[in-house]
Amino acid sequence: MSTTPVSAAAVVPASLGELYRHIWLHAQGARAKFALALGMLGGSQLLKLGIPWMAAQAINGIQSAGRAGLGPAAVWIGAILAAYVGCWSLHGPARVMERTVALRVRRSVADALYGRLLRAPLGWHEQHHSGDLQHRVGQASNALFGFTQNQFIYLQNAINLCGPVVALWLLSPATSTVAVVGLVVISTVIVAFDGALMKLAVAENQAERRYAARLLDFVGNVSSVLSLRLQEGTRRLLDSRLMAVFEPLRRSIVLNEWKWCSVDLSGVMLSWGLVAVYVLFVTPGVTPGAGPAAGAATGAVMLGSLFMVYQYAQQAAGVLGTIASQYQAVARTRTDFASAAIVLQAPQRQAPVLPADPGWRRIDIQGLRFSRPGAEGGAEERGGLHDVALSLHRGERLALVGPSGAGKSTLLRALAGLYEAKAAHIAVDGRYVDGARDLAPVATLIPQEAEIFEASVRENITFDEPVPEDALMRAIHAAAFDPVLETLPGRLEAPMAERGTNLSGGQRQRLALARGLLAARHSSVLLLDEPTSALDSLTEIHVHSRILEAFPDACIVASVHRLGLLAHFDKVVFMVAGRVEDVGTVAELVQRQPAFAVMMATMGPGAVAQPASAEAAVAG
Ligand SMILES: Nc1ncnc2c1ncn2[C@@H]1O[C@H](COP(=O)(O)OP(=O)(O)OP(=O)(O)O)[C@@H](O)[C@H]1O
Numbered sequence: 326m327s328t329t330p331v332s333a334a335a336v337v338p339a340s341l342g343e344l345y346r347h348i349w350l351h352a353q354g355a356r357a358k359f360a361l362a363l364g365m366l367g368g369s370q371l372l373k374l375g376i377p378w379m380a381a382q383a384i385n386g387i388q389s390a391g392r393a394g395l396g397p398a399a400v401w402i403g404a405i406l407a408a409y410v411g412c413w414s415l416h417g418p419a420r421v422m423e424r425t426v427a428l429r430v431r432r433s434v435a436d437a438l439y440g441r442l443l444r445a446p447l448g449w450h451e452q453h454h455s456g457d458l459q460h461r462v463g464q465a466s467n468a469l470f471g472f473t474q475n476q477f478i479y480l481q482n483a484i485n486l487c488g489p490v491v492a493l494w495l496l497s498p499a500t501s502t503v504a505v506v507g508l509v510v511i512s513t514v515i516v517a518f519d520g521a522l523m524k525l526a527v528a529e530n531q532a533e534r535r536y537a538a539r540l541l542d543f544v545g546n547v548s549s550v551l552s553l554r555l556q557e558g559t560r561r562l563l564d565s566r567l568m569a570v571f572e573p574l575r576r577s578i579v580l581n582e583w584k585w586c587s588v589d590l591s592g593v594m595l596s597w598g599l600v601a602v603y604v605l606f607v608t609p610g611v612t613p614g615a616g617p618a619a620g621a622a623t624g625a626v627m628l629g630s631l632f633m634v635y636q637y638a639q640q641a642a643g644v645l646g647t648i649a650s651q652y653q654a655v656a657r658t659r660t661d662f663a664s665a666a667i668v669l670q671a672p673q674r675q676a677p678v679l680p681a682d683p684g685w686r687r688i689d690i691q692g693l694r695f696s697r698p699g700a701e702g703g704a705e706e707r708g709g710l711h712d713v714a715l716s717l718h719r720g721e722r723l724a725l726v727g728p729s730g731a732g733k734s735t736l737l738r739a740l741a742g743l744y745e746a747k748a749a750h751i752a753v754d755g756r757y758v759d760g761a762r763d764l765a766p767v768a769t770l771i772p773q774e775a776e777i778f779e780a781s782v783r784e785n786i787t788f789d790e791p792v793p794e795d796a797l798m799r800a801i802h803a804a805a806f807d808p809v810l811e812t813l814p815g816r817l818e819a820p821m822a823e824r825g826t827n828l829s830g831g832q833r834q835r836l837a838l839a840r841g842l843l844a845a846r847h848s849s850v851l852l853l854d855e856p857t858s859a860l861d862s863l864t865e866i867h868v869h870s871r872i873l874e875a876f877p878d879a880c881i882v883a884s885v886h887r888l889g890l891l892a893h894f895d896k897v898v899f900m901v902a903g904r905v906e907d908v909g910t911v912a913e914l915v916q917r918q919p920a921f922a923v924m925m926a927t928m929g930p931g932a933v934a935q936p937a938s939a940e941a942a943v944a945g
Pocket residue numbers: 451697707708709727728729730731732733734735736884
């Protein structure tokens with residue numbers, strides 16, 4: 326997990342077009358099913374639109390013919406029931422199909438975002454909090470999932486809005502015109518409210534991610550919080566982050582009430598206004614489909630027709646409420662999905678260029694340069710690599726030595742392709758490989774961090790990849806985890822606690838090392854970034870001999886702090902401030918590099934540390 330601050334990049338809500346583009350993209354394999362579902366849902370809604378008209382026929386029939394109208398009315402009522410059955414036989418299966426596609430979309434989005442995170446360079450990850458990124462992946466995939474499975478609502482709203490307007494037009498163009506004007510005015514008000522609400526939602530999402538990231542930091546590092554008695558301090562910090570979420574939330578709560586009040590009042594005014602327009606301006610008895618012109622003779626308004634106008638007016642006004650609520654949900658979806666933008670725009674590591682040739686004998690790296698994002702070109706460029714040159718020979722063991730911060734881990738990460746080098750010339754067996762800047766295809770980096778997951782020992786090592794049992798046992802042996810395994814009930818199936826808290830620090834590191842060595846079994850370059858730092862000196866020497874034994878033909882490049890280990894290495898690569906100062910045997914470097922000589926004198930085999938000279942060595 327990175328400890329750099331949460332990214333606070335501005336978020337622009339995703340457009341509707343973008344949402345639909347992503348649905349289309351991620352519904353691959355089920356696009357026809359999705360289109361069919363939408364067609365069926367539309368059909369069901371259109372069928373439903375005819376129901377008020379059928380009801381009007383039944384009521385008008387009874388009003389005109391009295392008891393004699395009961396028979397035809399019963400037929401219309403039967404038709405209404407049949408229409409409902411028809412609606413459901415389309416709607417039900419279509420909803421199941423629509424939601425199934427939504428599940429597929431969610432899976433595909435979550436996988437695509439995770440994939441992009443995995444292809445982003447490590448340097449990019451170091452600038453983004455893992456809790457923030459995790460929140461973004463969950464929020465964006467859930468947002469698109471919800472949007473996909475709610476298409477029926479949007480379709481239903483569109484039809485319910487247009488349908489009554491068309492029906493009213495057939496009944497009375499004047500009423501329909503008033504309805505359209507009213508709907509446009511109310512929609513404008515809704516859009517204005519939601520524009521403001523969306524801005525608040527962006528601020529709320531950002532604050533929410535900062536809160537989630539901090540919570541993850543504290544819960545994930547609970548042992549430091551408890552042992553350093555940081556309970557109160559962490560509670561205060563978390564509370565302040567939560568209050569930052571509440572600030573935009575409180576404002577949107579108030580704005581929301583204003584919005585709903587306006588929508589509700591204007592809806593009621595619209596539906597009764599339409600009934601009034603119909604009664605005042607439409608001549609009774611000329612209503613199309615109103616049945617016998619009994620009303621025309623008396624000048625009375627036909628009840629069924631009035632009921633129909635009221636129903637359609639209610640439907641149009643009622644749908645506004647639904648649209649207002651859906652529009653708000655869509656606005657939220659646009660904002661939530663936009664939180665994936667950082668992941669979608671993350672730089673992606675180049676595909677490996679170096680051929681994964683297992684037969685190489687010598688690799689020469691020259692002019693390797695790396696800059697940390699944001700640090701490029703500074704007068705005192707910190708944390709970079711400067712024109713590093715290194716030759717790797719098959720079967721050779723190289724120890725990277727240098728004061729803390731010299732760039733040993735940075736070099737190993739750049740060689741493994743986790744950091745993207747700005748420039749490098751790589752030649753394999755004397756042949757320059759155009760475009761190659763790292764050794765990723767032939768190398769495996771085993772990191773220092775012993776990240777243990779809540780899973781069995783086997784799962785922690787293999788990550789559920791099918792692996793031959795003997796390869797697994799060889800990796801466990803090389804990492805010297807076998808004596809620990811003997812003591813675990815259930816052995817390979819023994820459960821590990823989150824972060825491996827049921828193991829000692831050194832045991833955790835050996836378990837993680839076994840995972841690394843298994844992953845490296847086909848690699849010809851092994852990059853070790855102090856994966857044995859938590860072991861006591863004797864165990865560390867023991868583990869190193871086993872690793873060298875297990876990889877006799879590989880080139881091993883290891884960052885070494887305990888200089889007692891140097892006897893296991895052929896050469897020392899001495900680094901200071903991001904540069905390789907010298908390469909040679911221990912004896913040669915003691916002669917040529919005074920700083921190295923001081924380190925050997927104070928920390929080498931048999932040395933007794935002298936604080937003054939140790940300081941000189943660290944100052945490098
Ligand atoms: N994520 C980062 N962002 C910015 N600077 C960093 C980052 N990681 C390391 N650095 C800087 O890069 C330089 C080299 O760090 P690196 O970890 O490679 O040193 P090292 O030689 O491996 O040190 P150590 O022996 O203490 O592990 C240091 O100045 C360090 O502060």
